[in-house]
Amino acid sequence: MAVAGLSSLLTEVEAAVGASRPDAIDASAKAFRANAPPLEVIRAAARGVATHYDRASRAAPRSLAILGAAANLISVMQPRFHALPVLQAVSYVASEKKASTPAKPPLVVSGEVTHLGRSFLFAVRAGDVVEAESIFLGMVDEGWERKMAGDLLFRGALEDMGEGGRKLFLAVKSWQLARSLGFKEARTILRPAVDYLVNGPRDRTAYESILRVLGKEWVDLDALASGGSPLDDEGRAKVLAVTSTASESACIEAILALLREGYAATSIAEGLAVDSARRIVASPGYDAEAARRLLFAHASRFVLAFSRTNERLYALFQAALRLRSPEPSAPLPAPGSAASEGEELCHLAGEFDDRKPREAAARVRAYVARGYSTSRMLDVLANYACRDAARANDGFNLLLADACTAEFLAVKAPAVLMALAKMIAASPKDQAAYESWAPLFLP
Secondary structure (H helix, E strand, O other): OOHHHHHHHHHHHHHHHHOOOOOHHHHHHHHHHOOOOHHHHHHHHHHHHHHOOOHHHOOOOHHHHHHHHHHHHHHHOOHHHOHHHHHHHHHHHHHOOOOOOOOOOOOOOOOOHHHHHHHHHHHHHHOOHHHHHHHHHHHOOOOOOOHHHHHHHHHHHHOOOHHHHHHHHHHHHHHHHHHHOOOOOHHHHHHHHHHHHHHOOOOOHHHHHHHHHHHHHOOOHHHHHOOOEOOOHHHHHHHHHHOOOOOHHHHHHHHHHHHHOOEOHHHHHHHHHHHHHHHHHHOOOOOHHHHHHHHHHHHHHHHHHHOOOHHHHHHHHHHHHHHOOOOOOOOOOOOOOOOOHHHHHHHHHHHHHOOOHHHHHHHHHHHHHOOOOHHHHHHHHHHHHOOOOOOOOOOHHHHHHHHHHHHHHHHOOHHHHHHHHHHHHHOOOOOHHHHHOHHHHOO
């Protein structure tokens, strides 16, 4: 199709998403049939979401996180299925209520970046959304990633654990979405994350607990934030003990002890992500709260890898506090024997279809232990995560597939993929839309 025709189809996607019309799915399918690149469909949907974000509602902009997850999943799926995560994401974002009219363009303040950064944090803490967004959006460049802006966005979110740390998770996913789209129109895409950071529910209790412990201990964050060694078996055992501590202060002190022993902050964060995955595997049913903990641990590890400031250690402390809870225990069944890699994957698919979450988790453990192909496993998990309607599982399958893929590639721990398999198999089954899209996936 000619460029003008494709552009018209993408404009239709944006308009339908912005108006919360169900025909956004049909518009997206038309765009794919016209060979639209998946990221361009995501870009159109993201514009529709961001320009019609209802600032007055103070609701979390989950739609942008789900679009970001879809963009990330494309890389691990077979090309003929690239439309699948996008269509599921669009179906979700088109269903969310939005403002009836698009937001007016924001004011954008320019100036020396370091000064702007300090002013941005002051505005966030003061609850001045107009000031915060004009300063932050002035720091963001259209077309390339300015890390200082990301650092400050994440720093502001780490100070405020309202709604269980949602602000950090949504800031990270919005940033990743902007990155996937080459930071073109980054001001539009990141604006809702800033609005929610300032206007969303506030809770600085955990951050203030961290400051009290750090002040009492006379902590040198610069020294602890630099260098360090990977976790060994002893270190991994100590990380697992962190989230079972009796109090917030004991939890923070346990993390400090690990840092002082010479373990790298990123390695400790990886251990926390694995711990959060283990808790999902052991939890009953489709445990949304356990999933939220894993998503926060994933976002925290991203910040630790992204940032070079010593304040990034707050992400580690907050992740440990967010995970702190009694650990459930539920042994997994032993999977039946399978003769080959392909047979294992066929059995796994059957366990997803039959909704056998514990068996699916055990199957993944056995598959990884046998040293079979990681890429094939990630493809199957991402594909099945995208088959059930995102609206039926509130988008968690897409978000978890993205987070667990990233965490497994970083830490290679089977528990991470076991958690994803368990949640896919436990999720509400609703594949009517997937089946209707089948012609798009033909080779």
